[in-house]
Amino acid sequence: xxxxxxxxxxxxxxxxxxxxxxxxxxxxxxxxxxxxxxxxxxxxxxxxxxxxxxxxxxxxxxxxxxxxxxxxxxxxxxxxxxxxxxxxxxxxxxxxxxxxxxxxxxxxxxxxxxxxxxxxxxxxxxxxxxxxxxxxxxxxxxxxxxxxxxxxxxxxxxxxxxxxxxxxxxxxxxxxxxxxxxxxxxxxxxxxxxxxxxxxxxxxxxxxxxxxxxxxxxxxxxxxxxxxxxxxxxxxxxxxxxxxxxxxxxxxxxxxxxxxxxxxxxxxxxxxxxxxxxxxxxxxxxxxxxxxxxxxxxxxxxxxxxxxxxxxxxxxxxxxxxxxxxxxxxxxxxxxxxxxxxxxxxxxxxxxxxxxxxxxxxxxxxxxxxxxxxxxxxxxxxxxxxxxxxxxxxxxxxxxxxxxxx
Numbered sequence: 562x563x564x565x566x567x568x569x570x571x572x573x574x575x576x577x578x579x580x581x582x583x584x585x586x587x588x589x590x591x592x593x594x595x596x597x598x599x600x601x602x603x604x605x606x607x608x609x610x611x612x613x614x615x616x617x618x619x620x621x622x623x624x625x626x627x628x629x630x631x632x633x634x635x636x637x638x639x640x641x642x643x644x645x646x647x648x649x650x651x652x653x654x655x656x657x658x659x660x661x662x663x664x665x666x667x668x669x670x671x672x673x674x675x676x677x678x679x680x681x682x683x684x685x686x687x688x689x690x691x692x693x694x695x696x697x698x699x700x701x702x703x704x705x706x707x708x709x710x711x712x713x714x715x716x717x718x719x720x721x722x723x724x725x726x727x728x729x730x731x732x733x734x735x736x737x738x739x740x741x742x743x744x745x746x747x748x749x750x751x752x753x754x755x756x757x758x759x760x761x762x763x764x765x766x767x768x769x770x771x772x773x774x775x776x777x778x779x780x781x782x783x784x785x786x787x788x789x790x791x792x793x794x795x796x797x798x799x800x801x802x803x804x805x806x807x808x809x810x811x812x813x814x815x816x817x818x819x820x821x822x823x824x825x826x827x828x829x830x831x832x833x834x835x836x837x838x839x840x841x842x843x844x845x846x847x848x849x850x851x852x853x854x855x856x857x858x859x860x861x862x863x864x865x866x867x868x869x870x871x872x873x874x875x876x877x878x879x880x881x882x883x884x885x886x887x888x889x890x891x892x893x894x895x896x897x898x899x900x901x902x903x904x905x906x907x908x909x910x911x912x913x914x915x916x917x918x919x920x921x922x923x924x925x926x927x928x929x930x931x932x933x934x935x936x937x938x939x940x941x942x943x944x945x946x947x948x949x950x951x952x953x954x955x956x957x958x959x960x961x962x963x964x965x966x967x
Contacts, residue, residue, distance in 0.1 A: 563728040564596045564686070568696065568718035571605035572735040573792035574638050577645075583733075583792060584645035587691060591651055596686045598725065600696045600718040601642055603634025608711075621879055624669035628698075628708045631670075632657075635695035635714070642693050653691040656681070658717065659700035661692075662724075665707045671848055672699060672707035674716065674779075677724035694721065712773030719776045723783040730785055732772065733792035738799030739764070739771050742816040742961045746954050749967040753814065754797075757804035760814045760909050763943045767817040767907035777801065804911055812912035812919065813964040818957045819905040820950060822852065823878040824935070825871055825885065829895030832858060832865035840869070840885070840892055849873055849881045853905070853938045853947060869894075870936065872947065875901060903935065904953030907945040908964060920944050926963045932956045 567587065574580050583599075590597050611630050615622045639655035646653035662679045665672035685692050696714025699707050709716050715732060722730035736744070737752050739761065744750040756764075758781035766774035771789055780787060780801065790798025830836055837856070844851055852872045858865070873881045878899060885897055913919050923944055927934060932955070936947035948956055 562594045562596065564598070564725060565590060565729045565731065566598045566600065566718050566722040566725065566727045567731045567733060568600040568714055569602065569642075569792055570714065570732075570734045571602040571607070573733050574601050574642065575605040577641070579792075580638075580641050580645050581648075583642060584649055584651070586733075586792065587646060588649050588651050591691055597691045598682060598686070598721060598727070599642060599691060599693045600714055600721065601635060601638045601693060602696050602714040603631075604638055607634040607637070621883075625705070628669045628672075628706050631708050632695070632698045632706050635697050639693045639695045646691055646693075651691055652689055653693060654685055655693045655695070656685075657695050658698035659706070661694045661721070663699035663717065663720070665699035665701055665709070667701045667703075667705060667707070668848055669705075670708055671710045671850075672701075673775075674699060674709070674720050677720055679721065679724050682721070682725065710773070710775065712776070715773040715776035716779060719780045719783075719785050719787065722785050722787070723779070727785075730780075730787040731798075732787055732789045734771060734789065735791065735793065736771065737791045737794070737796050738789050739801070739815070741814070741965045742957060743818065746818065747816070747958050747961045749961065749965070751965070753799050755800045755802065756814060757911055758801060759804060759942055760911055761801045763907070763909040763940070764815050764817050767819055767905060767909065767943065767945055772801075810912065811910060812916045813908050813910040814912075815909050816957055816961045816964070817907045817909065818953055819907075820953065821875050822872045822903055822905050822947070823875045824900045824903050824947065825873065825878070825881060826898040826900075827869045827885065827892065827894040827896075828898065829866045830869045831893050832867045836892055837869065840888060843884050843888055844873075844881060847880060847884050849877045849884065853936050853945065855936045866895075872903070872905065872936070902950045903947050904950045905945055905947055906953060906956055906960065907943055908960060909943045911942050913942050913944075922963065923960060926959050927956055930956055930959045 643653045643655040664676040696717040740750040742750040762777040765772045854871045857868045938945045
């Protein structure tokens with residue numbers, strides 16, 4: 562008998578028929594004698610519709626009230642999944658994140674898990690029940706409902722697998738596993754049988770929609786090996802695990818494109834110590850995550866000045882610009898420019914550590930396609946560039962063809 566944590570994403574529970582399919586899959590494992598914890602997302606489209614409703618009432622709603630609103634999406638799905646299992650004769654019970662013992666900090670809409678006390682989950686498993694937990698949510702010690710950010714159901718599943726010391730963690734989605742690129746954009750994309758935590762983390766943080774990046778980071782920290790697979794068939798998926806020596810033989814593991822980025826440029830920022838620190842501290846205090854940063858020092862006449870550009874997630878653009886506006890007197894910049902027509906294209910692979918010329922090859926490929934590069938960011942196993950969104954998919958296909966093949 563194994564203890565298995567299974568997570569089903571929004572498309573996997575997108576309608577009553579798919580919920581019944583999930584229940585049938587869970588029943589197969591339960592009939593083998595396994596203990597099953599099921600983590601579910603909101604039904605596909607529900608979270609976006611709730612956000613749209615809130616913003617029709619107010620452009621920048623209270624984050625506390627947004628958490629109260631968005632948490633209802635997963636609570637609907639857990640109840641429906643429990644009902645579907647009851648219809649199959651399986652004893653099942655649904656739990657909110659709070660009822661499952663998930664304790665978070667107080668940062669609304671992007672809360673971090675501080676602790677999980679799954680006593681109630683263990684008790685229900687031991688009594689023979691399938692336990693269905695609402696993903697994406699938790700509760701502070703003071704009783705405030707919080708959410709874990711988009712894709713947070715992945716984090717719920719990984720964290721529960723670690724806390725329960727599960728034998729297996731399966732992340733079910735609408736694709737067969739982790740691909741070398743988004744197969745909806747790149748026809749030659751290939752499914753990977755395995756991938757290292759670091760590679761998966763970089764792909765997730767650069768736009769690959771298969772996993773939330775924080776969930777991969779959590780899995781690496783606590784050694785949770787997990788499998789990404791489809792809920793629509795029984796094909797084997799992709800195993801995400803610690804890096805092995807053979808993984809370095811592959812230079813580029815995957816190509817990712819993030820269309821959910823926006824660029825902010827502060828023009829004419831005084832070139833003085835501490836100015837950038839004040840700007841980014843204010844953004845951090847408002848829980849705005851900044852990704853790529855580029856500073857161009859001006860050598861013209863007058864007082865030394867610089868142009869400071871950085872990227873944020875598109876949903877954070879309005880909040881970020883409000884923070885920047887509040888610093889006008891303090892930072893003394895001339896103007897603020899914003900651009901939502903950008904994409905972040907990235908190549909990822911642990912083999913980059915031991916192979917040279919990767920950046921040059923990427924830049925040559927983009928030049929051949931007539932794609933201009935606006936910003937560049939690198940790590941030991943990743944190269945990311947900001948490019949015009951209009952040419953982003955064309956660039957992604959070209960880079961994939963060069964490094965991985967058609």
